[in-house]
Amino acid sequence: MRILVTGGAGFIGSHFVDRFIAEGHQVWVLDNLRSGSKANVHASATFVHLDLKDERLSQGIARIKPEAVFHLAAQIDVRISCGDPVFDATENILATLRLLEAGLANGMEFFAFASSGGAIYGEASGPQSESHVEAPLNPYGVAKLAVDKYLHAYNVQRGLKSASLRFSNVYGPRQGAKGEAGVVAVFCKRLRDGHAPCINGDGLQTRDFVYAPDLAEAASLVLQQRATGIFNLGTGRETTILDLAGRLCDSAGVDSLQIQHSPGLAGEQRRSVLDASKAQNLLGWRPRTSLEEGLRATYDWFRTHRQEEA
Ligand SMILES: NC(=O)c1ccc[n+]([C@@H]2O[C@H](COP(=O)([O-])OP(=O)(O)OC[C@H]3O[C@@H](n4cnc5c(N)ncnc54)[C@H](O)[C@@H]3O)[C@@H](O)[C@H]2O)c1
Structure with a gap:
């Protein structure tokens, strides 16, 4: 086509x-x-x-x-x-x-x-x-x-x-890490550049990472x-930002005790998660990639594409 x-x-x-x-x-x-x-x-x-x-x-x-x-x-x-x-x-x-x-x-x-x-x-x-x-x-x-x-x-x-x-x-390879882009890209870039992730607020806010x-x-x-x-x-699974930061620290070989926190953002959504049963039932779609696999591949991409990044 x-x-x-x-x-x-x-x-x-x-x-x-x-x-x-x-x-x-x-x-x-x-x-x-x-x-x-x-x-x-x-x-x-x-x-x-x-x-x-x-x-x-x-x-x-x-x-x-x-x-x-x-x-x-x-x-x-x-x-x-x-x-x-x-x-x-x-x-x-x-x-x-x-x-x-x-x-x-x-x-x-x-x-x-x-x-x-x-x-x-x-x-x-x-x-x-x-x-x-x-x-x-x-x-x-x-x-x-x-x-x-x-x-x-x-x-x-x-x-x-x-x-x-x-x-x-x-999230995934090629995500931009400028400004307020996806949190996975922002954390990957920080880790690659030798800094621990910095979380807005307590890190217990959740997202559904696909x-x-x-x-x-x-x-x-x-x-x-x-x-x-x-x-x-979406995946139907909620992950806290704290858990996400810890997993990425593991991928990068960084001690998660180094994770930093800054004040929470006013008006930031606390929870976000989608039920994708309709796509599963009508399209036959289900997300295949586990968070662990996807984060590993994404961090590897950031590690090897330094020059193209912000
Ligand atoms: N990233 C997410 O988590 C997410 C979640 C929900 C929906 N979306 C939607 O998915 C789409 C892709 O998002 P992304 O994260 O890949 O963003 P991205 O910024 O990487 O991609 C957007 C692309 O559109 C181009 N573009 C922007 N304005 C244009 C214009 N006026 N004319 C021609 N090209 C233009 C940009 O150069 C860029 O290549 C967007 O519509 C976004 O709203 C993204």
Whole structure:
């Protein structure tokens, strides 16, 4: 198939690209390289250096004529979304609508969107399924939810088959470690550079860590089945940040007694965990990689890719 992956030079998108190439698809990557890197793009993919907001987007899509689009390009920083909601909505809602329109005008048959369980459901008291109340706490989450709703409307109005993939906390090789990026990447980078992890608060806050290549397998299943609707993609297991830091210290051969703490962040979610039974039952997906294996592979990647990192 002809597949376009937006954000395919970024962390998660590049794993999707690798998977699709391995399956024999013809893959294009559209990315403005704001947070992504060309080094992440598989040599067999065709790279298009373009911003989704660029007026040449329609022409670019007309040249590619993708049958399927996996849309991962986004403004991913929650703090930026709070400081500049207009910018966030322009990047995460309006640019998505432009992509949808350009795709539909050029024969796109299937669209999949990188949504976010953690940002949409808010505070968890246990694993959250797709029917859990949607209560985004910041503009980033509101934008993700808005696109999920638009996709439903496009399905009803225009017959577009699409899947909203609500990821939990994703980790793995190639994750950026700048600013407030994923905690696994931040801790790996600190350990690699000879510093112990520094935890915000007591470290008893929990997250559901899912390994990026496992999500790429879910993407492949969604494509094969043209699965339509909302799918939570997580492990259903909660890990405390303290446990995570200890495991990474073990991988790096650092004494976990050196773990540091800084004051907790105001408004930080205490618990986050997804129930992915729907993906398991309908797609036949389950995350294959144990946290231990995934963290080991991720730390190894950070150790051996020093020069490409922030
Ligand atoms: N990392 C997570 O834990 C997580 C969780 C839930 C959802 N998501 C979603 O998954 C997607 C991928 O996230 P990631 O962690 O791989 O982030 P990332 O920053 O590594 O990837 C995003 C990519 O999009 C590109 N991009 C950004 N704005 C663009 C624009 N206007 N035009 C073209 N390209 C643009 C960036 O250069 C980058 O390569 C995002 O939509 C994010 O919101 C991520």
